[in-house]
Amino acid sequence: MTDELPRTDAAADSVGDTQFAAGEPLLRIEGVAKRFGTFRAVDGVSLDIKSGEFFALLGPSGCGKTTLLRMLAGFEAPDQGRILLGGKDIAQALPHERPINMMFQNYALFPHLAVRDNIAFGLKRAGMARADIATRVAEMVALVKLDGLEKRKPDQLSGGQRQRVALARALARRPQLLLLDEPLAALDKKLRESTQGELMELQRRLGMTFIIVTHDQEEAMTMASRIGVMRDGKLAQVASPRELYEAPRSRWIAEFVGDINLFDGESKLRDGHRLVIGTRDAGALVVAEPREPVGAGKFSVAIRPEKVKLSRRGPVREAGHETAINQLDGVIADVCYLGGTTTYKVKLDAGGMLQASVANSARLDVDAYGLNQPVVAWFTPDDCVVLPS
Numbered sequence: 249m250t251d252e253l254p255r256t257d258a259a260a261d262s263v264g265d266t267q268f269a270a271g272e273p274l275l276r277i278e279g280v281a282k283r284f285g286t287f288r289a290v291d292g293v294s295l296d297i298k299s300g301e302f303f304a305l306l307g308p309s310g311c312g313k314t315t316l317l318r319m320l321a322g323f324e325a326p327d328q329g330r331i332l333l334g335g336k337d338i339a340q341a342l343p344h345e346r347p348i349n350m351m352f353q354n355y356a357l358f359p360h361l362a363v364r365d366n367i368a369f370g371l372k373r374a375g376m377a378r379a380d381i382a383t384r385v386a387e388m389v390a391l392v393k394l395d396g397l398e399k400r401k402p403d404q405l406s407g408g409q410r411q412r413v414a415l416a417r418a419l420a421r422r423p424q425l426l427l428l429d430e431p432l433a434a435l436d437k438k439l440r441e442s443t444q445g446e447l448m449e450l451q452r453r454l455g456m457t458f459i460i461v462t463h464d465q466e467e468a469m470t471m472a473s474r475i476g477v478m479r480d481g482k483l484a485q486v487a488s489p490r491e492l493y494e495a496p497r498s499r500w501i502a503e504f505v506g507d508i509n510l511f512d513g514e515s516k517l518r519d520g521h522r523l524v525i526g527t528r529d530a531g532a533l534v535v536a537e538p539r540e541p542v543g544a545g546k547f548s549v550a551i552r553p554e555k556v557k558l559s560r561r562g563p564v565r566e567a568g569h570e571t572a573i574n575q576l577d578g579v580i581a582d583v584c585y586l587g588g589t590t591t592y593k594v595k596l597d598a599g600g601m602l603q604a605s606v607a608n609s610a611r612l613d614v615d616a617y618g619l620n621q622p623v624v625a626w627f628t629p630d631d632c633v634v635l636p637s
């Protein structure tokens with residue numbers, strides 16, 4: 249977070265009409281690092297962002313997301329590395345000289361200025377003609393649906409309306425790249441969800457490049473086409489939402505993104521494209537061979553709760569197979585009804601605990617399981633991810 253109020257709208261044109269070759273990324277971050285004293289807030293980040301992308305930086309509090317964004321906007325200087333926009337190093341460009349704008353977590357609106365003057369601020373500062381400013385402000389007001397509220401001051405607006413003013417102000421100078429630091433954090437859940445859709449629609453319509461910082465994984469998954477997960481100043485994985493969720497690269501990412509069952513074990517034997525991993529808490533599990541082949545050693549088997557199916561005790565037939573390959577006996581130890589789904593905790597006979605998330609596809613609870621009911625929990629080898637321990 250930051251307090252540089254007047255600068256937030258200050259994208260200017262000196263680097264503004266950046267030209268770049270087809271295929272070249274709009275933004276290239278090369279080995280960027282930033283220390284505060286001895287603390288490495290950003291620790292050697294490299295990343296390419298394509299023009300028109302909606303990219304999310306996701307990570308726990310303090311992992312360096314905002315610091316990275318501030319370096320892109322020019323509010324912090326990297327200690328190491330380069331930031332190239334359209335192939336041009338922007339290290340020396342001041343924030344208002346970059347065709348990049350940043351929308352701040354706290355919106356940073358001027359409390360004494362009306363909505364239209366907040367939106368016009370950066371345009372005036374850049375010396376745009378009055379008539380053009382009026383046209384642009386009207387355009388922005390219509391774009392973010394603030395019609396009729398132009399004369400109000402920020403304290404006469406709701407949180408959602410303030411968020412729109414901040415967005416209109418950030419977009420007014422048509423930056424090539426818009427950085428959004430937790431733009432929806434102040435909104436309640438319903439408003440957040442509808443605004444997520446509006447932001448995506450706006451980004452598509454304007455054909456702009458957005459980088460959003462969030463610590464809310466659902467938000468990142470909903471909006472972004474690619475997500476960079478940061479941990480301790482480093483990029484731990486950059487992938488599409490689906491890849492991040494279904495093929496996490498490490499235990500840490502698997503646990504950070506969504507809920508997951510993890511069983512530690514050792515690779516026992518290979519059977520064609522399958523591995524058998526002996527686990528302490530769930531017995532032997534048959535898993536599909538990962539894309540990058542694994543040798544002998546210690547592994548964790550990861551299974552998302554919605555991949556786990558439950559059946560009453562007895563042999564389980566899986567489509568295409570005589571019996572399901574991974575069948576674990578257990579009893580229901582906890583039931584949590586969540587409306588659309590029910591989460592069951594199954595105490596496995598092998599000793600561990602397994603979470604299953606079951607869609608409530610019938611209104612009546614004919615398929616529900618009760619506490620202490622014996623069940624079989626089962627899943628396919630393809631539903632398992634093998635991760636280094």
Ligand code: ATP
Pocket residue numbers: 249284289307308309310311312313314315316463
């Ligand atoms: P959050 O989600 O809580 O906003 P973040 O991932 O955006 O966190 P940053 O704001 O980038 O994290 O901060 C990264 C680390 O650098 C934190 O530990 C923070 O305390 C530290 N830090 C940030 N700015 C400064 C500063 N000006 N001086 C010293 N330390 C700082």
